[in-house]
Amino acid sequence: MHIALYHEAVIPPKKYGGTERIVYWLGKALIALGHRVTLIAKDGSLLQGAQFISTSTIKTGQTWEDLLPSDVDLIHLWGTPGRAPKKPFLVTIQGNGKPGEVFHPNTIFISQRHALNHGSEHFVYNGIDLDEYPCDTDRKDHLVFLAKASWKVKNLVGAIEVARAVGRPLEVLGSRELPMGIQRLLPRWDGIKYYGMVGDAEKRSVLRNARALLFPVRWPEPFGIAITEALASGCAVFGTPYGSLPEIVDSKSGVLSDSANALIEADRNFKFSPGNCRKRVSEGFSHLDMAKSYLGFYQKVLNQGTVHPKDRPPRCQFTESSENLLRWRPLQA
Numbered sequence: 001m002h003i004a005l006y007h008e009a010v011i012p013p014k015k016y017g018g019t020e021r022i023v024y025w026l027g028k029a030l031i032a033l034g035h036r037v038t039l040i041a042k043d044g045s046l047l048q049g050a051q052f053i054s055t056s057t058i059k060t061g062q063t064w065e066d067l068l069p070s071d072v073d074l075i076h077l078w079g080t081p082g083r084a085p086k087k088p089f090l091v092t093i094q095g096n097g098k099p100g101e102v103f104h105p106n107t108i109f110i111s112q113r114h115a116l117n118h119g120s121e122h123f124v125y126n127g128i129d130l131d132e133y134p135c136d137t138d139r140k141d142h143l144v145f146l147a148k149a150s151w152k153v154k155n156l157v158g159a160i161e162v163a164r165a166v167g168r169p170l171e172v173l174g175s176r177e178l179p180m181g182i183q184r185l186l187p188r189w190d191g192i193k194y195y196g197m198v199g200d201a202e203k204r205s206v207l208r209n210a211r212a213l214l215f216p217v218r219w220p221e222p223f224g225i226a227i228t229e230a231l232a233s234g235c236a237v238f239g240t241p242y243g244s245l246p247e248i249v250d251s252k253s254g255v256l257s258d259s260a261n262a263l264i265e266a267d268r269n270f271k272f273s274p275g276n277c278r279k280r281v282s283e284g285f286s287h288l289d290m291a292k293s294y295l296g297f298y299q300k301v302l303n304q305g306t307v308h309p310k311d312r313p314p315r316c317q318f319t320e321s322s323e324n325l326l327r328w329r330p331l332q333a
Contacts, residue, residue, distance in 0.1 A: 001035050001298065002035070002036040002069070003030055003035060003036070003072070003075075004037075004040060004069075004074070004076070005040070005041075005076050006075060006076070006077055007019065007020065007023045007041055007077075007079075008041070009023075010044045011024050011039060011042075011047060012024035012045075012200075016148075018094065018126075018224075018225050018226075019078050021128075021225065022078075022092075022127075022290075024047060025127060026291055026294065027047045029288045029291035030294075031048075032288065036051075037051070039051070039053070040054075040064055040067055043055075065085055068087065073298075074090065075089040076090050076091075076298075080093075080103060081104075088302055090298060090301055091104055091107040092107075092109075096114075096117065096220065096222060097118060098316060099317075101315070102313055102314070102315050103118065103315070105306045105307060105310050105313045107314050108120070108122040108123055109122065111125060111222060111223050111244035111247055112244075112247055113243050117220055117243075118316050118318070119317055120308065122297070122308070124293040124297065126285070127228075127290030127291070128228050128232060128285065130278070130281055130282065133204060133207070134208045135274050136274070139211055139234065139274065142206075143159075143163050143170050143171070143212055144230065145215075146173045146174055146213060146215075147217075147224075147226055148174050149172055149194075152218075153219035154217055155217055158328050158330070159172075159216055161260050162238070163191060164190065165264045165331055166268065169192075169193065172193065173198050173206060174196075174197060174198075208234070209234075210233070210234075211235070211267075211270070212230075213236070213237045213239075215230075215240070215245070216260075216328060217245075217326075218327075218328050219243065220243035220326070222244060223243075227239070227245070228248065228285045231248075231278060231280050233277075235277060236253060236277055237254035237277075238266050239254065250280060252272070252277075252279075253276060253277045253280040254272065258327050258328055258329055260328070261329070261331060
C-alpha cells in the first residue's frame, strides 16, 4: 500500500511535539512492514526510506493535495481537513474536542476512553519505538515530571507536592524556557530542577535511570506518550486514574490514584522493576503495533469508504475544562 502522511510541521520535531513524533514513528513502522510512504511536511523533515515532499514547494493556486503522487492509495491526516481530499483518507485526533464538536466520519481516536469521550469506539494507541529508549538497570533517586508544565490540567503543583513529601529530587521537563536556557544552570530550588523544553537526547538521559514518572493529570488524558516513553525507559508511573491512564499503566508498572497520599505511599513501598515497566510498552504500545492497527483502518476506508456511518459521525462528549478540573486530593497530615 502507498500511504501519504501529511502534517504541517517538522518531522520528527527538534524538541517538543508529541504528534510529530507519532507521525515519524508511524512512517518508520509502515516502511518496516513493507509499505511505501510519502511524507508531506515542512522543510527540515527526514524519514529514512520515505519519499519526502516539502510544503514549501506549494505554488500559488496550489494546495498540499496537489503535491501528492498519483499512485497514493490513502492519505493520513492529524487534523480535520477544511474540505475532504479527493483520495481516500483517515484522520487521527490527538487532543480532546470542544463540547458538541462534530468530527468527520473518517476520524479515529488514540485510546478507548478518548474514543468513548467522543461518541466513538474506534481508536489506535499511540506507539513508540522501544529501540530509541535506553533503560538502565541501576536507577538513581530522582523523579520526573514530563509535560507542558504551564498547562494547569497537567498538575505540576501536585507532582511537586508528592516529590517533596517523599524527599526525592524532581526533574521538570517541559517548563518554560528562560533566556539563554539559564534555567539549566540554576541550582535546584527546594529539590526541583527545571529544564525547560528539551530535545530527545536530554529527555532520554533523564528518563533512562529515573525512579518514576509523576503524572497527576486533572483531565481525561487522551493518551500522553510521556507515559510510554517513561515506561520504555524503565520508570514506574505514579499518576491519576483519568482518561487513558488505566489502559496503559497496570499493577506491575505503576500506581494510579487521585490522592497525593496514595502516590506518596506508592513511592515509599516501591516494588517496580525497570524490566516490567519496559515490558509493558511491548504489550501493544510499540510503533509496529500502532502501524498494524492503522493498516486495518486504512483497509476499512478503502473497502467501505468510511469508518463511522455518515449519519452518525463522532461528536465530542467531553465537558471538563481547566476551570472544572478533575479531583486531586492534596497531601493530608
